[in-house]
Amino acid sequence: MTVPPPRTALLQGTLDLLILKALNLGALHGLGVSRRVEAITRGTFLVKPGSLFPALHRMEEAGWLVASWGSSENNRRARYYKLTAAGRRQFESEVSQWERIAMAISLALQAN
Amino acid sequence: MSLFKNLFARSRVERDLDQELRAYVELLVEEKVKQGMAPDDARRAARVEAGALEHIKDEVRDVRRGAVMESTWQDVRYGMRLLRRSPGFATLAVITIGLGIGANSAIFSVINGVVRKPLAYPASDRLMFITSQFPTLNFSKFWISPPEYFEFKEHTRTFSEVAAYTTGAMNLSEGERPERVNAAFITANMFDVLGVKPVRGQAFTTQQDLPNADPVVVISHELWQGSLGGDPNIVGRLLQIQGQASTVVGVMPPGFDLHDARAHLWMPLGLDPALRTNRGSHFLYLVGRMAPGSSAEGASAELAGMLRQWREWAVTGHAPNDSTHRLQMAPLQDEVVGNVKRALWVLQGAVLLVLLIACANVANLLLARAESRHREFAVRTALGAGRTRILRQFMVEGTVLSVLGAALGLGLAYWGLKYLLALNPDSIPRATEITLDPVVLAFTVGVALTTGLVFGLAPLLHLGEQAVTQSIRDGSARTTATVSRNRVRRGLVIGEIALAVMLVIGAGLLIRTFRNLTTVDAGFASEGRITFGVVLPQATYNEPGRRSQFITGLVSRLQEIPGVERASGMTGLPPLRQVNANDTDFEGYQPKEGDPPANVDYYQTATVGYFETMGIRMRDGRGFEPTDVTGSPVVVINEALAKRFYKDQNPIGRRLRVDGGPTNSPWFTIVGIARDVKQGGLENPAGTELYFVFEQGAQVGFVPNQMNLVVQTSRPVTSLMPAIRSTVTAMDPTLPIVQMRTMDDVVGDSLVRQRFLTQLLGIFAGVALLLAAIGTYGILAYMVSERQREIGIRMALGAGTSQVVQMVLRQGVMIAGIGIVVGIAGALALARFITTLLYGVSPFDPVTFLTVSTVIAVVAVFACLVPMRRATRVDPLTSIRAD
Numbered sequence: 004m005t006v007p008p009p010r011t012a013l014l015q016g017t018l019d020l021l022i023l024k025a026l027n028l029g030a031l032h033g034l035g036v037s038r039r040v041e042a043i044t045r046g047t048f049l050v051k052p053g054s055l056f057p058a059l060h061r062m063e064e065a066g067w068l069v070a071s072w073g074s075s076e077n078n079r080r081a082r083y084y085k086l087t088a089a090g091r092r093q094f095e096s097e098v099s100q101w102e103r104i105a106m107a108i109s110l111a112l113q114a115n
Numbered sequence: 116m117s118l119f120k121n122l123f124a125r126s127r128v129e130r131d132l133d134q135e136l137r138a139y140v141e142l143l144v145e146e147k148v149k150q151g152m153a154p155d156d157a158r159r160a161a162r163v164e165a166g167a168l169e170h171i172k173d174e175v176r177d178v179r180r181g182a183v184m185e186s187t188w189q190d191v192r193y194g195m196r197l198l199r200r201s202p203g204f205a206t207l208a209v210i211t212i213g214l215g216i217g218a219n220s221a222i223f224s225v226i227n228g229v230v231r232k233p234l235a236y237p238a239s240d241r242l243m244f245i246t247s248q249f250p251t252l253n254f255s256k257f258w259i260s261p262p263e264y265f266e267f268k269e270h271t272r273t274f275s276e277v278a279a280y281t282t283g284a285m286n287l288s289e290g291e292r293p294e295r296v297n298a299a300f301i302t303a304n305m306f307d308v309l310g311v312k313p314v315r316g317q318a319f320t321t322q323q324d325l326p327n328a329d330p331v332v333v334i335s336h337e338l339w340q341g342s343l344g345g346d347p348n349i350v351g352r353l354l355q356i357q358g359q360a361s362t363v364v365g366v367m368p369p370g371f372d373l374h375d376a377r378a379h380l381w382m383p384l385g386l387d388p389a390l391r392t393n394r395g396s397h398f399l400y401l402v403g404r405m406a407p408g409s410s411a412e413g414a415s416a417e418l419a420g421m422l423r424q425w426r427e428w429a430v431t432g433h434a435p436n437d438s439t440h441r442l443q444m445a446p447l448q449d450e451v452v453g454n455v456k457r458a459l460w461v462l463q464g465a466v467l468l469v470l471l472i473a474c475a476n477v478a479n480l481l482l483a484r485a486e487s488r489h490r491e492f493a494v495r496t497a498l499g500a501g502r503t504r505i506l507r508q509f510m511v512e513g514t515v516l517s518v519l520g521a522a523l524g525l526g527l528a529y530w531g532l533k534y535l536l537a538l539n540p541d542s543i544p545r546a547t548e549i550t551l552d553p554v555v556l557a558f559t560v561g562v563a564l565t566t567g568l569v570f571g572l573a574p575l576l577h578l579g580e581q582a583v584t585q586s587i588r589d590g591s592a593r594t595t596a597t598v599s600r601n602r603v604r605r606g607l608v609i610g611e612i613a614l615a616v617m618l619v620i621g622a623g624l625l626i627r628t629f630r631n632l633t634t635v636d637a638g639f640a641s642e643g644r645i646t647f648g649v650v651l652p653q654a655t656y657n658e659p660g661r662r663s664q665f666i667t668g669l670v671s672r673l674q675e676i677p678g679v680e681r682a683s684g685m686t687g688l689p690p691l692r693q694v695n696a697n698d699t700d701f702e703g704y705q706p707k708e709g710d711p712p713a714n715v716d717y718y719q720t721a722t723v724g725y726f727e728t729m730g731i732r733m734r735d736g737r738g739f740e741p742t743d744v745t746g747s748p749v750v751v752i753n754e755a756l757a758k759r760f761y762k763d764q765n766p767i768g769r770r771l772r773v774d775g776g777p778t779n780s781p782w783f784t785i786v787g788i789a790r791d792v793k794q795g796g797l798e799n800p801a802g803t804e805l806y807f808v809f810e811q812g813a814q815v816g817f818v819p820n821q822m823n824l825v826v827q828t829s830r831p832v833t834s835l836m837p838a839i840r841s842t843v844t845a846m847d848p849t850l851p852i853v854q855m856r857t858m859d860d861v862v863g864d865s866l867v868r869q870r871f872l873t874q875l876l877g878i879f880a881g882v883a884l885l886l887a888a889i890g891t892y893g894i895l896a897y898m899v900s901e902r903q904r905e906i907g908i909r910m911a912l913g914a915g916t917s918q919v920v921q922m923v924l925r926q927g928v929m930i931a932g933i934g935i936v937v938g939i940a941g942a943l944a945l946a947r948f949i950t951t952l953l954y955g956v957s958p959f960d961p962v963t964f965l966t967v968s969t970v971i972a973v974v975a976v977f978a979c980l981v982p983m984r985r986a987t988r989v990d991p992l993t994s995i996r997a998d
Binding site (some may be wrong): 060075077 | 136137145174179
């Protein structure tokens with residue numbers, strides 16, 4: 004057993020970005036999204052179902068995601084989410100926005 | 116889309132969500148088992164990790180509902196806030212739309228109730244109305260005689276049942292005051308044909324419908340609940356009808372009627388099926404229910420076949436045939452609605468034009484606003500609002516306006532219709548069926564949404580992408596409106612004026628028609644005259660002598676009332692009465708091929724002094740004189756009759772008699788020719804008419820039991836009414852006085868439908884004119900404010916007031932001029948729809964066209980005045996410096 008890495012609270016607005024990033028790599032079901040976010044952030048962020056599902060449904064409603072029923076590796080029925088074209092565009096614009104913010108913040112912190 | 120999914124497929128969405136969360140937990144368990152946990156522990160751990168599932172579901176539901184509702188609601192709130200911020204604009208827009216939608220809902224509710232709704236009988240589309248036609252006599256819709264009815268009933272295969280009826284009115288002596296009640300006399304099978312059963316008691320039996328059966332009556336629900344006080348033991352009760360005790364056997368359901376007869380008493384016709392004589396006595400209307408499987412075409416074909424062979428069934432020569440005595444059928448509904456249909460569609464067309472004008476106005480207002488909101492939208496686009504989002508906001512704003520307008524419009528429609536129908540009772544058939552029912556509400560909502568979308572989209576006409584970037588680039592500098600943008604606005608106003616011109620011309624033509632009808636020479640004087648009717652019941656006035664005595668007594672007593680100058684009695688009340696079409700034997704007249712048949716449209720039996728009392732002038736010879744009372748039988752003819760039967764001869768001194776088959780009347784000598792009196796409606800040419808002397812009735816064997824009395828006075832007419840009433844009551848307290856009215860009202864009432872149509876179209880045309888004026892004003896005011904700088908510069912360069920005025924006026928005149936020309940072209944194109952509604956005026960009447968054009972031009976110039984003044988007040992310094 005390894006010691007779990009410190010968990011960080013999600014910054015407002017970053018959840019969407021992380022979910023979009025996770026799905027940009029391929030369609031996933033709810034738990035899959037949660038696990039992939041965990042993996043790509045090296046365990047920094049753990050997405051709880053209480054925030055995961057509302058976010059997924061909100062993004063579906065916004066037209067960024069589409070959902071369909073499929074079966075998991077063990078033949079279990081699960082609802083899979085996939086990025087739409089609009090979702091991809093949204094992802095790109097959020098990425099560039101995030102980069103601007105991140106750069107601005109780090110510049111700010113480095114300033115004397 | 117997803118809003119619909121959420122609203123209408125809620126259970127599926129719920130099931131999906133439930134399954135999704137359950138799958139999540141299962142996957143979690145699986146994962147933990149794979150990591151080496153015992154299944155039970157894994158399940159417990161998964162539960163804990165997943166948290167409260169119901170809570171998650173709630174959150175998801177909130178998110179789902181919120182997404183759509185929120186952005187729409189945001190738009191609505193934003194729209195409302197904007198409207199609140201410019202209350203003047205909002206009020207103007209809502210009133211404009213309200214007028215447009217109100218007019219449409221009002222007329223549509225009339226069409227819905229009168230034309231569209233099927234008659235209130237089961238399978239009413241299977242009911243046909245059967246009448247006769249006499250082409251050579253110019254009767255396009257006439258009655259059918261009893262033998263013809265029985266023969267038709269026996270031989271038809273396409274109808275499962277045929278019933279006959281006629282209408283009239285009866286004296287009902289119940290309660291404290293005797294009253295005159297509309298009645299329908301029907302064959303026993305009528306209720307079966309219509310498919311309606313009494314709600315209490317029974318319909319008539321065939322036995323009760325035989326001649327000389329004990330008198331029975333079925334009454335209307337309204338009579339039962341009204342004059343009869345809702346008597347619970349009504350069935351079996353005896354009513355005094357026309358002085359005769361009749362047993363109530365049934366009560367019809369509320370609202371039950373037949374062909375707008377407004378009948379409250381339903382009585383058996385009492386025809387004798389065995390009696391096949393008197394074939395010329397046409398007085399029945401027929402209603403048939405088509406047999407299952409037969410079609411209207413089949414029925415018409417059968418009828419044509421019957422007409423060819425009818426002569427074999429007839430005992431005498433008189434039989435329906437396809438040259439002079441046809442039968443025809445039409446769906447009962449068409450028959451009831453009749454010619455009001457065209458008028459209603461004309462009105463619906465008119466209100467549609469009003470709505471279009473209203474829409475154009477509001478679109479123009481929104482355009483002007485969109486221009487001033489240019490920067491707002493540019494900023495919002497730059498901040499990331501999508502084009503669809505901005506578009507949606509326009510539509511939501513438009514819809515908010517039109518929904519508010521629709522609410523106002525429904526109110527206007529409801530109260531307006533109520534008021535107008537109260538002013539014009541009897542102006543349209545089936546008036547009681549006019550309501551704001553769900554169909555009308557759906558119509559209104561549909562119109563509101565459509566208009567909302569239409570003018571919500573109007574601002575998009577010029578809000579292209581480049582417009583957005585441009586106005587940002589321009590910064591605060593005022594952009595001059597592009598040429599194309601102005602063309603749209605001007606086009607809208609020109610369209611408005613054109614539509615208004617069309618409407619006002621239509622209204623003008625109808626107003627002229629109405630004027631023509633009210634000033635048409637009816638052949639008699641109506642001013643200062645009062646009339647009422649009396650019907651002498653068979654029971655007490657069986658003796659012709661008693662009837663004659665009563666009427667002459669009444670006339671002389673009426674003449675004794677102070678203030679009364681003359682009084683007389685007559686059988687038929689002009690200017691709108693039912694045709695008699697009596698066969699008449701003109702001595703020496705033998706109709707050859709092509710000659711008119713010896714038949715007279717109207718018989719009038721009047722007391723001595725009648726022509727003087729009614730102000731009917733004589734063209735030749737004399738009227739009735741006191742010496743005629745005991746003298747030999749005389750008759751007066753009218754000009755139309757003289758022209759038809761005595762072409763180049765002098766009719767005075769010639770003789771004629773009533774053609775009564777075996778029992779001819781004595782010969783009457785023609786003593787005078789009276790000027791024509793309109794009897795078949797003011798819009799129709801006068802028919803042929805014969806005047807008989809009432810006082811000679813006993814001598815010639817005909818004393819009518821039903822008379823109209825007319826009283827002439829120089830005093831205010833209404834002041835005499837109480838005295839007249841008490842005179843009648845003093846002579847016979849059981850006698851109801853039928854419809855005491857001024858003769859002016861009688862003439863007015865005969866025009867009630869035309870008046871209603873004219874009033875409505877007049878109102879709509881007025882609204883259209885007002886809206887078009889507002890539109891013209893709006894665009895000119897806008898133009899002036901937009902060109903303020905230009906005007907300022909011109910003035911600074913030395914342009915005088917008159918040049919500025921000219922500039923504005925030129926714009927106004929151009930817009931109005933084009934609008935008028937287009938409108939006239941439109942009016943010419945639409946003229947044929949209104950032709951049948953006109954009287955004495957051509958649909959291309961130059962006077963109307965010229966007057967309307969002038970009025971519109973004057974209104975347009977007035978609309979220019981305020982902007983013009985504002986333009987001359989432009990201060991060159993401030994306007995150049997502005998911005």
